[in-house]
Amino acid sequence: MVLVLAALFLCVTLAVAQDGWRRVARRDGIQVYAKTVADSKIKAMKAECALDAGVEEVIALLLDVNAAGQWVCHTKSCRLVKRISDTELFYHTEVSLPWPLDNRDFVTHLKVIRNATSDVVTVDAPAVPGVLPVKEGIVRVTHSVNRWHIRPLPNGKTWIEYVLQVDPGGHIPAHVVNMFASRAPIETFQNMRKVLAQRKAVPAGGR
Numbered sequence: 001m002v003l004v005l006a007a008l009f010l011c012v013t014l015a016v017a018q019d020g021w022r023r024v025a026r027r028d029g030i031q032v033y034a035k036t037v038a039d040s041k042i043k044a045m046k047a048e049c050a051l052d053a054g055v056e057e058v059i060a061l062l063l064d065v066n067a068a069g070q071w072v073c074h075t076k077s078c079r080l081v082k083r084i085s086d087t088e089l090f091y092h093t094e095v096s097l098p099w100p101l102d103n104r105d106f107v108t109h110l111k112v113i114r115n116a117t118s119d120v121v122t123v124d125a126p127a128v129p130g131v132l133p134v135k136e137g138i139v140r141v142t143h144s145v146n147r148w149h150i151r152p153l154p155n156g157k158t159w160i161e162y163v164l165q166v167d168p169g170g171h172i173p174a175h176v177v178n179m180f181a182s183r184a185p186i187e188t189f190q191n192m193r194k195v196l197a198q199r200k201a202v203p204a205g206g207r
Contacts, residue, residue: 044165047185071191087112106141
């Protein structure tokens with residue numbers, strides 16, 4: 001029995017170590033985790049929380065490019081570049097950074113992926129290169145991992161997990177990027193909750 005328990009403990013310990021996520025912030029039911037990435041000083045980030053909205057309401061908000069400035073932290077502008085379908089599009093975002101840092105911009109290729117064998121919906125939204133010309137004075141982010149996992153909870157609520165791995169480029173110390181990245185998801189999810197609540201309060205025909 002002792003050997004079995006020891007082996008079980010070792011397996012659990014290895015699984016946790018392999019997962020590698022470490023909680024770096026928590027507020028209002030929002031939890032933020034960080035993980036070291038091989039060959040990069042910039043950590044991957046993960047945020048989780050429950051939302052008082054249905055899965056389809058959350059997906060509709062993610063697809064609403066014009067609304068991004070209301071809830072995505074530090075968004076200066078966001079505009080549609082090309083709509084492929086009701087579940088796939090390209091959009092351009094400029095992110096405001098404090099002086100003396102240059103703003104960043106990127107083109108996102110967003111796709112809604114529905115799993116045929118489960119109730120989890122994945123929204124994959126990486127930054128992609130070559131879609132729009134680079135603007136002078138703005139640093140272009142060309143590659144990122146940007147993914148939302150969305151699943152329903154009882155009573156019309158939704159559990160959401162957001163994973164981000166990005167190198168912002170330019171001259172920003174890694175510790176500044178990591179500090180910024182650990183705070184931004186909390187503000188973003190707080191804003192997201194407010195916007196979803198406002199949408200619930202307004203009849204569909206009044207939007």
